[in-house]
Amino acid sequence: MPISLYNSLTRRTEPFAPLDPERVTMYLCGPTVYNYVHIGNARGPVVFDVLVRLLRRHYPQVLYARNITDVDDKINTAAQQQGVPIGTITGRFAQAYREDMAGLGVAPPDIEPHATTHIGPIITMIESLLDSGHAYAAEGHVLFDVGSFPAYGELSGRDPEELLAGARVEVAPYKRNAGDFVLWKPSTSDLPGWDSPWGVGRPGWHIECSAMSAAHLGDTIDIHAGGVDLLFPHHENEIAQSTCAHGGKVFARWWMHNGMLTFDGRKMSKSLGNVLLVHELLQLHPPEALRLRLLSGHYRQPLDWSEAAITQATSTLDGWYRVLRDLAGVELPAGELPVPERIEAALCDDLNTPQALAELSVLADAARQSGSAEAKATLLGGGALLGLLQQDAEAWFRRGESTVDAAHIEELLQQRQAARAARDFARADTIRDELAAMNIAIEDGAQGTRWSVAKG
16 A cells, blocks of 8 residues: 655655655654753654654654754753753653653654764764855854855745745844854853864754764665744755755755644744643553544644543443444454554554544444454454554543542442342442542443543
8 A cells, every 4th residue: 555645845646655665764853951851842753653653564664863952042041040961851751751752652863863972973964065065154154045055945945035024043143144043153161062174163953964864874764754833944044054965965865844732722932831741641541542632633734722622532442442442252263453444544644543443433333233253353353553542441541540449439339239139229329429429430330340530
């Protein structure tokens, strides 16, 4: 089944074919680790985690890199405020990021390069840009000469004035052109710095990804992914410096960008006070419900985040897991779980996760009606490709069980069963009310009485 992906560079959906059929290379821009990440930062890792799962089904090897930016002015500021080395800040929040992504069901990348461990390759790349006339040194800085790369702006599709207006770095007197961007900048004694031919300094943000990608994946990669907010200037600058450093070679063959998150229809921003941290959301909601919500819209479109949406995602998972709980005694067929053709087809069509989730609902209904081992296996196989339905059904319903006395609940259920058997329905109802007051929901069925921690 062929895979088609939208390419931000060509602005069209194209049949995907890697440069080497035996080795797919993919790079996702990772976090700058100076604080916990917000839920908007998690959309890319979750969405492209599904893409990697899909690619691994189609190709013998997928090399997936997701970097850690561990030298940056925001990191420096945090370290200075707390009076600690930058490594204290970056080590803590890089680990928090890994744990948060694992909580969302995101598999770790094959390669996790850190900027500070790639200073050598960064300096080498900058030297090659200087040698080829695409960069220049000025007042301790090294800058890329945007005017030396005629294709600059093709990814973002902006005219020169818009490009200058969107430039991340303020215009400085040592720049030849206002749009030139920093490859290397000097460091004072109170800032982290490394020896270089241009003095003690540190890399600019953009050059880090180009050097790390080349070091681990080669001069030309198949897929470069990230949020649409990185399209300009970060990805535009990556293309310019990588192409020029590698003698005109194509840097990335496919560019993929996920849309941004809004909160109740408004852009997430610190000034509005509506930035939601993944670290906190994982404590407030079932992590799988957060993942489901992040996959519920097409990755290229904006996605609105709300409490109502998370409640709906949790309810949807309740329904799917209820089917699996009812089929707990049905043994799965031997061998690997089958991947439903309709779900795979949806994902092969530019990662259409909304359609894939709709197909998963159909499979859940089919499993509910048939109760067969094959239907159960197909439901689980479809969920696995999306990173869903991977936990035990009872564990799903008893989430938060650590806060209740399970033995006491089981004892009350036995008392209720005895009361019902003795036709003492008033006592049985009293016990139900007692359980409800403990936030325990019970469900009577052919397989007996089951309980779960109620929502809310």
